[in-house]
Amino acid sequence: MELRQLRYFLTVVEEANFTRAAAALHVAQPGVSAQIRQLERELGQRLLDRSGRSVTVTEAGAAVLPYARAALAAVDGIRQTADEFTGLLRGRVTIGLVSGAATHEYDVASVLADFHDAHPHVEMALTEDTSDRMLAAVREGRLDIALAGLADDTPPQGVSWQVVVDEPLAALVAPDDPLVARAVPPPDYGNGRGSRSEGEDSGDAGTPDGIVPLTALADRPLISLPRGTGLRAVLERACTRAGFTPQVAFEAASPQLLVQLAARGLGAAVFPAPGARIAAARGLRVIGFEEPCPRGRIGLAWRTDGPAGPAARAFLTRLRAALPVHAEAPPDPSRPAARVRAVPHLVSESSPPSTRLPDHREHSGS
Numbered sequence: 001m002e003l004r005q006l007r008y009f010l011t012v013v014e015e016a017n018f019t020r021a022a023a024a025l026h027v028a029q030p031g032v033s034a035q036i037r038q039l040e041r042e043l044g045q046r047l048l049d050r051s052g053r054s055v056t057v058t059e060a061g062a063a064v065l066p067y068a069r070a071a072l073a074a075v076d077g078i079r080q081t082a083d084e085f086t087g088l089l090r091g092r093v094t095i096g097l098v099s100g101a102a103t104h105e106y107d108v109a110s111v112l113a114d115f116h117d118a119h120p121h122v123e124m125a126l127t128e129d130t131s132d133r134m135l136a137a138v139r140e141g142r143l144d145i146a147l148a149g150l151a152d153d154t155p156p157q158g159v160s161w162q163v164v165v166d167e168p169l170a171a172l173v174a175p176d177d178p179l180v181a182r183a184v185p186p187p188d189y190g191n192g193r194g195s196r197s198e199g200e201d202s203g204d205a206g207t208p209d210g211i212v213p214l215t216a217l218a219d220r221p222l223i224s225l226p227r228g229t230g231l232r233a234v235l236e237r238a239c240t241r242a243g244f245t246p247q248v249a250f251e252a253a254s255p256q257l258l259v260q261l262a263a264r265g266l267g268a269a270v271f272p273a274p275g276a277r278i279a280a281a282r283g284l285r286v287i288g289f290e291e292p293c294p295r296g297r298i299g300l301a302w303r304t305d306g307p308a309g310p311a312a313r314a315f316l317t318r319l320r321a322a323l324p325v326h327a328e329a330p331p332d333p334s335r336p337a338a339r340v341r342a343v344p345h346l347v348s349e350s351s352p353p354s355t356r357l358p359d360h361r362e363h364s365g366s
Helices: 003-015 018-025 029-043 059-086 108-118 131-140 178-182 230-242 255-263 273-281 310-322
Strands: 091-097 122-128 147-148 159-173 210-212 221-224 247-251 268-272 285-289 296-301 361-364
Touching: 003 018, 003 029, 003 059, 018 029, 029 059, 029 178, 091 108, 091 131, 091 159, 091 268, 091 310, 108 122, 108 147, 131 147, 131 159, 131 296, 147 159, 147 230, 147 310, 159 178, 159 230, 178 210, 178 285, 221 255, 230 296, 230 361, 255 268, 296 310
Parallel strands: 091 122, 091 147, 210 285, 221 247, 221 268
Antiparallel strands: 147 296, 159 268, 159 285, 159 296, 159 361
């Protein structure tokens, strides 16, 4: 029995597909199939059921699975312990990123590249997905870290997060859209500023061209991110509280595509107000909403007990240091107060395992 056979077995179980497992392992599919068949012959039991559309574990495979995981975890622990004595960081870090998150004030790609340059033996894996699926993957340990849209005030059980973006939502519309004529000047849009003076660029600092009640979106074609994203959930809940169901005519995962659709007059694209800079470049108008205004939030999420490996813990430390400081949003009486707890201690990249970082404050689902 070889360790790679156990690793191949676990990966096929996780992916429920030999082709996807081979891609994740960076090996040819016939090699994965051959190694698992060899393992099954050695054990005298079929571990995988290949008869359906997806691969599932047999009863024997389910019984073997926890021992395979424990064996590989023990080997990883041996490597990590040895590496700590030499100051070498190894392992794999899996990061989930909501589409469009990198368009904000932080550059995730640069943080990834800098970390890889400093620790070339660490394998970095980046994927984009909906926020709901990424938060579930963090909770289940399939992702180490996720930058996801937040629909709720508190994280799910077992997940902690740090809010890094919290901005009011706005409707991006074509200049001749009826919302423009209906809007009134904003007295103050959460940043101490009033309406723009003549000649001031549209979208500067997120200040809208005007505001309307949220009910102005009723029976209007809307353009939004897909279901499963935090922004979509916030929009639907806010509209429900206002007494109507949003009519989403177009949905897309790319914020740039949302803006393009709005620019062609196909509807109102609901987007965080700082997206006004994108809108201004296409001649769109930014229409905010009366209070209580729904807000779009993005958070950095991880397991409450911390990522499993030292490489993931070190990367989380670096990523948190690179994020902009989040200014607290004005209180919304319609939303319950969020629970707050101290961030779990994380190991520094340059410190021995016993060194701890100072506590910060963040939301936790524990």
